[in-house]
Amino acid sequence: MKTVAYDSYQNAFIDLKNGRIDGVFGDTAVVNEWLKTNPQLGVATPKVTDAQYFGTGLGIAVRPDNKALLEKLNGALKAIKADGTYQKISSQWFPE
16 A cells, blocks of 8 residues: 555545545545545544544644633533534534
8 A cells, every 4th residue: 555645635536536546545524525526535433533643633732821711611521411512513513
């Protein structure tokens, strides 16, 4: 297998669609969104979630002196997890 680096997902997907490469390894949300308009292509399973490729997840950074923003962010995250909104968003953008 030969690995090719691309400067953008768009260029990689163009080459995939035109048969110049055999696959694209990328962010789940980006790949799924692109597949919506390219149903002739599919996603490989199982989904790759290994920390060696993607780390332990994403985070939100806030300046240390902006405690008000940090409190608002943490409160909002807690609220959307409690009411199910977080799971709905996750299911929409990161389907199994």
